[in-house]
C-alpha cells in the first residue's frame with residue numbers, strides 16, 4: 492500500500508496483457524458460471540491441462556502452415572534447453588491428455604470443457620491480447636452428425652444465457668483426407684492464376700496451403716478468394732452425407748444457418764464440419780464462437796482412431812457483447828465502539844459469516860460517525876452498531892443503508908432479516 496517514490500520506475504503489466512480488476516471480475520465469474528452450468532447440463536465435465544506444453548505438440552496439432560504456428564506462438568527455451576510454448580489453443584493439450592491418461596478407455600463419448608487463458612504473440616490491438624481467455628468444449632468418440640448439431644445448439648443456448656443477440660450461424664464442410672486433395676489442387680490452380688494480385692503472405696500460401704488464403708484479412712485477397720472454387724462441390728459421398736445430416740439436425744432444432752463455403756477457420760486439423768456464430772454487435776460481423784470437427788487428430792498423435800469435435804469462444808469477446816445482470820453488492824458493515832465491543836464484533840462477524848451473511852468490519856477503533864461514513868462509502872447494504880449498551884441488552888441497531896430504516900434486532904434474527912431485505916431489492 493506504499494506510494495511509489497519519485498525516481499523509482501514502477502513496473503507495469505506486459506504489453507498485450509491485462510489485469511481483470513475486482514469490479515470486472517464479477518462479470519467474468521458470472522459468465523464462467525453460466526458456461527459451466529450449460530456445459531454440465533449437456534454432460535460435459537471440466538478438464539484442466541497445463542498452460543505450457545512441448546512446442547512440437549502445437550506444431551503437430553495446430554499445423555505447420557497455420558498462422559498461429561508460423562507467427563503467433565509464445566515459444567521459449569527453458570533452463571533445461573527444452574522448447575516450450577504457452578498454449579495458443581486448447582485442443583492439442585486435451586488430445587495429449589486423453590492419450591497420456593488413456594481416457595479413451597472410459598465409456599464414450601468423452602465430453603470435456605475448459606475455461607482459461609491462452610497465449611498468442613499477436614500484434615496487440617484494441618480488444619486483442621497476448622494473454623486472452625477461452626471457453627472450450629470437446630467431444631471425442633462421436634461420429635454421428637447429430638453431435639455436430641448438438642454442440643451448435645449448445646453454443647446457441649450459451650449465447651442466449653449470456654443474452655447475446657443478433658447472432659448468425661455459419662456452417663461449412665472442409666471435407667476429409669479422401670476428398671480434400673482434389674479440391675486443394677483446383678484451389679491452387681485458381682490461386683496461382685491470380686497470385687500476382689495476392690499479398691506476399693498469400694503468395695506463399697499458394698504453395699504451402701492454399702486453403703489458408705481464406706483466413707487472410709486483407710480485402711483484396713478476400714475479394715479474389717470469393718471467386719475461388721468452393722469446397723462443398725468437391726465433397727466425397729461420406730462428407731456430403733455428413734454435411735447434409737448435420738444441417739437437417741440444425742433444422743430440427745430450428746436453428747437458422749447460412750452455408751459459408753469459405754469458412755475454413757485458421758487451423759489445419761479440421762475435417763468435415765466447421766462453424767462459426769457471429770454477431771453484428773461487434774461493429775463488423777465478428778465470430779463469438781467457432782469450431783469444427785477433427786477426426787484425424789487423435790490418430791495423428793499416436794492415439795487410437797477416435798474422432799473429435801469442439802468449439803471455442805473468446806471470453807473477452809463474449810463479455811463485450813453479453814448483457815449480464817448486475818447483482819448489487821450486499822453486505823453488513825459492523826461498527827464497534829470501544830475495545831470490549833471490538834472483541835464482541837469480531838465474534839459476531841465470524842458467526843454471521845458462518846451463516847452465509849457477508850460482513851466487514853474495520854479493526855481500527857474510530858468514532859461511530861467515521862465508521863458509518865466508511866460503511867456508506869463502501870456501499871454497505873446494512874450497518875450493525877455494536878456498543879457497550881447494546882451488548883448488555885443483547886439488542887443491536889441494524890440500519891438499512893439504502894432506506895435509512897433502523898431497527899433493534901437480536902443477533903439470531905440478522906441472517907433472515909438480511910436475506911429477506913436483499914430479496915426485496
Ligand SMILES: [Zn+2]
Nearest residue numbers: 667670727730
Ligand atoms: Zn470426404
Ligand SMILES: [Zn+2]
Nearest residue numbers: 690693707712
Ligand atoms: Zn492475403
